[in-house]
Amino acid sequence: MSEVQCSHCGKENPPDLEICQHCQSPLVAPQQPEELADVPPEGPLSELTGIIPIESAVNEITIPKPYSVKVRVSESQRANVRLLENLTKEGVRPPSRERAPGVTIQQALRILTAMALILAISWGIIFDTPSFQLPSADARISEFSEHIITLPESAPVLLAFEYEPGFSSELEPSMTIILDQLLSRGAYPVLVSTTPTGVVQGQRAIGLLNQKAGRVYEAPSDYINLGYIPGGATGLNSFNAGIRSTFPLEANGNQVWALPPLQNVNSLSDFNLVIVFTDSTETARSWIEQVGTDLQDTPLLMVASAQAEPLINPYYNSDPRQVDGLIAGLAGGAAYETYTGGMEVSRPLWGAFNMSVVVAAGLILFGGLVSVIGAAYKSESNGPSGH
Amino acid sequence: MNIAGLTLPDIAGLLVGTFLTLCVFSYLLGDNALFRLATHIFIGVASAYVAVTAWFNVIWPKLILPVLNWETGSISILNYLIPLLLSILLLFKLVPRLSTLGSPVMAYLVGIGAATAIGGGVMGTLFPQVAATINLFDSDSAGGGIFWLLIIESSFILVGTLSALIYFHFGARSPHGGPPQRAIWIDGISNIGKYFIAVTFGALFAGVLTAALTALVERWNFILSFILSFFSWLI
Numbered sequence: 001m002s003e004v005q006c007s008h009c010g011k012e013n014p015p016d017l018e019i020c021q022h023c024q025s026p027l028v029a030p031q032q033p034e035e036l037a038d039v040p041p042e043g044p045l046s047e048l049t050g051i052i053p054i055e056s057a058v059n060e061i062t063i064p065k066p067y068s069v070k071v072r073v074s075e076s077q078r079a080n081v082r083l084l085e086n087l088t089k090e091g092v093r094p095p096s097r098e099r100a101p102g103v104t105i106q107q108a109l110r111i112l113t114a115m116a117l118i119l120a121i122s123w124g125i126i127f128d129t130p131s132f133q134l135p136s137a138d139a140r141i142s143e144f145s146e147h148i149i150t151l152p153e154s155a156p157v158l159l160a161f162e163y164e165p166g167f168s169s170e171l172e173p174s175m176t177i178i179l180d181q182l183l184s185r186g187a188y189p190v191l192v193s194t195t196p197t198g199v200v201q202g203q204r205a206i207g208l209l210n211q212k213a214g215r216v217y218e219a220p221s222d223y224i225n226l227g228y229i230p231g232g233a234t235g236l237n238s239f240n241a242g243i244r245s246t247f248p249l250e251a252n253g254n255q256v257w258a259l260p261p262l263q264n265v266n267s268l269s270d271f272n273l274v275i276v277f278t279d280s281t282e283t284a285r286s287w288i289e290q291v292g293t294d295l296q297d298t299p300l301l302m303v304a305s306a307q308a309e310p311l312i313n314p315y316y317n318s319d320p321r322q323v324d325g326l327i328a329g330l331a332g333g334a335a336y337e338t339y340t341g342g343m344e345v346s347r348p349l350w351g352a353f354n355m356s357v358v359v360a361a362g363l364i365l366f367g368g369l370v371s372v373i374g375a376a377y378k379s380e381s382n383g384p385s386g387h
Numbered sequence: 388m389n390i391a392g393l394t395l396p397d398i399a400g401l402l403v404g405t406f407l408t409l410c411v412f413s414y415l416l417g418d419n420a421l422f423r424l425a426t427h428i429f430i431g432v433a434s435a436y437v438a439v440t441a442w443f444n445v446i447w448p449k450l451i452l453p454v455l456n457w458e459t460g461s462i463s464i465l466n467y468l469i470p471l472l473l474s475i476l477l478l479f480k481l482v483p484r485l486s487t488l489g490s491p492v493m494a495y496l497v498g499i500g501a502a503t504a505i506g507g508g509v510m511g512t513l514f515p516q517v518a519a520t521i522n523l524f525d526s527d528s529a530g531g532g533i534f535w536l537l538i539i540e541s542s543f544i545l546v547g548t549l550s551a552l553i554y555f556h557f558g559a560r561s562p563h564g565g566p567p568q569r570a571i572w573i574d575g576i577s578n579i580g581k582y583f584i585a586v587t588f589g590a591l592f593a594g595v596l597t598a599a600l601t602a603l604v605e606r607w608n609f610i611l612s613f614i615l616s617f618f619s620w621l622i
Binding site: 073107110111114117118121122124125126166167168169170196197199200227228230232233234237247248279285286288289290292293305306307308309310311314315317318319320322329330331348349352353356357360 | 433
């Protein structure tokens with residue numbers, strides 16, 4: 001048989017192919033003149049010429065070839081899929097209103113874990129454990145403090161409060177000391193936030209400092225709270241592009257930029273220092289990406305929660321630095337307290353915190369050991385054949 | 388904490404704070420009415436607070452007040468009227484029949500958001516971090532130190548970075564019609580990357596656990612101090 005020419009690309013194909021091997025278009029065999037001249041012998045179309053008999057079309061209908069839709073996966077991939085299925089099943093299961101009789105093992109374990117932690121914390125609070133001394137300050141802490149103590153008087157400093165109330169216990173120790181350092185040196189803090197709760201956190205921080213240090217810092221003579229920057233990263237970008245247009249007026253309608261310490265501030269690089277208090281990597285990244293690149297000589301410092309520290313560290317350790325100073329978690333705050341030697345803010349929590357960390361680590365280790373022993377016992381009882 | 392020196396609103400605040408904290412802790416015993424009460428109060432208060440903040444920090448001072456105080460010759464009033472119009476159009480998203488009126492505004496928001504995130508990510512993270520990884524081998528910028536230690540440390544970080552990146556390469560081919568497989572060298576390197584990623588997850592988990600423990604310590608310290616000072620005040 002002769003080769004079939006593709007009507008789409010014009011190239012030749014072997015006669016047994018149904019699809020062009022060059023362009024994958026369906027191949028139509030060349031029609032023979034005698035076939036076109038076929039006349040149906042009978043029926044309503046018997047007198048018509050040049051039509052295709054319906055029998056040939058019907059006869060060509062065949063059951064399509066079965067193609068496998070199974071994904072070829074390895075055994076380990078299968079195990080991962082099973083694990084994910086189990087996890088999602090747990091997640092979407094609606095809470096049952098019917099209580100199981102008695103206490104389940106899971107509930108008992110949860111209560112026991114909580115009791116162990118609460119006992120350890122109570123012990124740490126009531127009996128101030130002397131073995132847990134505040135950590136000593138390292139170069140990171142001294143570098144951070146250096147940025148603050150070298151500030152000139154009336155220097156405008158931008159403070160961003162980017163954390164939820166749940167993280168205040170972690171950030172407040174270092175924040176209170178930093179605020180005290182700034183205000184006692186005559187710097188002029190300008191408070192902002194891209195989270196709604198940050199606005200009140202900034203105000204609370206000043207109140208806490210007034211209460212702990214016995215001082216009376218008031219707005220707008222000692223500091224100003226500009227408030228909330230809406231729009232997340234986009235809002236921050238707009239704030240960076242034009243701080244005066246982003247905050248034309250204070251919340252009560254007063255002119256902000258007519259205040260003496262802010263008269264010469266036209267962009268973020270006119271601040272002497274920018275400090276971000278944050279509990280999340282996303283907000284930290286927003287500040288680094290949207291603001292940090294335009295700060296020029298103004299240092300960008302961060303006081304972060306321990307949960308955000310691992311992902312902020314690369315920006316601090318990079319060369320050149322994208323974050324010029326970093327204090328993280330209660331441990332960072334405690335080290336800063338040791339270095340400055342001022343107020344005792346993290347000291348009341350430090351012993352209890354260490355006790356809780358020791359107990360939590362012990363519980364994780366114990367749980368891991370129980371799992372390993374359980375798995376070994378199970379495999380042994382199943383026998384070497386796995387039955 | 389000294390209860391004797393506190394005012395009545397302070398004591399009320401302490402009592403409410405202690406009660407709500409205990410309500411949240413009651414979840415240890417399983418889902419219950421007290422826990423649900425605390426979460427409902429939290430959601431209600433948080434929503435109300437966000438609404439008030441949006442009004443007093445954004446809508447009133449940045450949108451309405453400038454229009455009311457607008458004077459001829461100052462900034463064009465269009466600077467405020469256009470955002471006001473777009474905000475009103477966005478409200479139409481709440482009405483299913485008219486929601487298409489808000490779609491252009493939504494598209495504008497999504498476009499601006501994506502452009503900001505991508506621009507920031509590339510210029511603020513990707514390029515500087517790639518440069519930082521390259522600069523690791525620059526002994527001048529590393530500030531001296533033992534040369535071979537610098538090389539070992541830098542190589543370790545470089546291997547970690549590259550192998551973790553290669554772990555997320557999922558391109559595969561089907562040799563001889565068999566199941567799709569990654570190239571052997573990619574598979575080998577991604578196995579190394581797996582361990583670096585595991586260590587990163589470990590560090591992140593430790594950070595989250597530490598943050599949660601600090602919150603627990605502070606709350607329990609609050610409750611314990613309140614109880615102790617309350618009893619000492621009674622006695």
